[in-house]
Amino acid sequence: xxxxxxxxxxxxxxxxxxxxxxxxxxxxxxxxxxxxxxxxxxxxxxxxxxxxxxxxxxxxxxxxxxxxxxxxxxxxxxxxxxxxxxxxxxxxxxxxxxxxxxxxxxxxxxxxxxxxxxxxxxxxxxxxxxxxxxxxxxxxxxxxxxxxxxxxxxxxxxxxxxxxxxxxxxxxxxxxxxxxxxxxxxxxxxxxxxxxxxxxxxxxxxxxxxxxxxxxxxxxxxxx
Numbered sequence: 001x002x003x004x005x006x007x008x009x010x011x012x013x014x015x016x017x018x019x020x021x022x023x024x025x026x027x028x029x030x031x032x033x034x035x036x037x038x039x040x041x042x043x044x045x046x047x048x049x050x051x052x053x054x055x056x057x058x059x060x061x062x063x064x065x066x067x068x069x070x071x072x073x074x075x076x077x078x079x080x081x082x083x084x085x086x087x088x089x090x091x092x093x094x095x096x097x098x099x100x101x102x103x104x105x106x107x108x109x110x111x112x113x114x115x116x117x118x119x120x121x122x123x124x125x126x127x128x129x130x131x132x133x134x135x136x137x138x139x140x141x142x143x144x145x146x147x148x149x150x151x152x153x154x155x156x157x158x159x160x161x162x163x164x165x166x167x168x169x170x171x172x173x174x175x176x177x178x179x180x181x182x183x184x185x186x187x188x189x190x191x192x193x194x195x196x197x198x199x200x201x202x203x204x205x206x207x208x209x210x211x212x213x214x215x216x217x218x219x220x221x222x223x224x
Contacts, residue, residue, distance in 0.1 A: 149196015158206025
């Protein structure tokens with residue numbers, strides 16, 4: 001999960017863009033680990049680094065997971081702390097553009113960080129996810145596939161099947177009306193922590209999702 005590159009490796013690579021995986025440490029139901037978002041962010045970032053000449057940075061492993069506080073194991077930092085960490089990292093790159101590869105939907109502040117910087121991008125965007133979903137044949141609508149569902153389970157079944165525990169086949173739970181989520185957190189909408197249909201996940205879908213996201217990254221790289 002952490003790059004083993006030396007300073008000489010970085011010098012020789014001469015990358016014009018840095019890639020920063022951002023995950024979280026929060027509940028993902030009974031079948032996925034607390035580190036799910038970090039594992040997925042690192043998986044996407046590593047695949048990008050394998051395909052493009054970028055500088056891969058180590059992940060941010062704890063972020064804004066306050067909506068999951070009702071479940072044991074979840075740990076959060078504030079939005080202002082995450083904002084500061086991202087901007088500090090960007091400044092330390094001395095002018096090299098930064099792509100933040102975010103795998104946690106609750107990190108709303110990252111959109112504002114990127115909005116304020118002309119040398120930063122956020123990936124994947126909702127449009128990037130939509131294209132990847134279509135390419136992979138994801139069946140569950142994006143509104144329904146909110147947490148520990150078809151997409152996240154598929155990516156892990158493909159890239160890290162050893163972390164997926166039995167039970168995802170029967171863990172489906174739908175709660176499309178979550179209008180008070182920011183006020184109440186996720187607990188009123190699910191007892192298990194799952195919102196989505198992990199039963200529809202497969203390693204093949206995860207492979208195709210990842211491939212589509214790697215292809216889509218090229219457009220962001222060209223823009224920067």
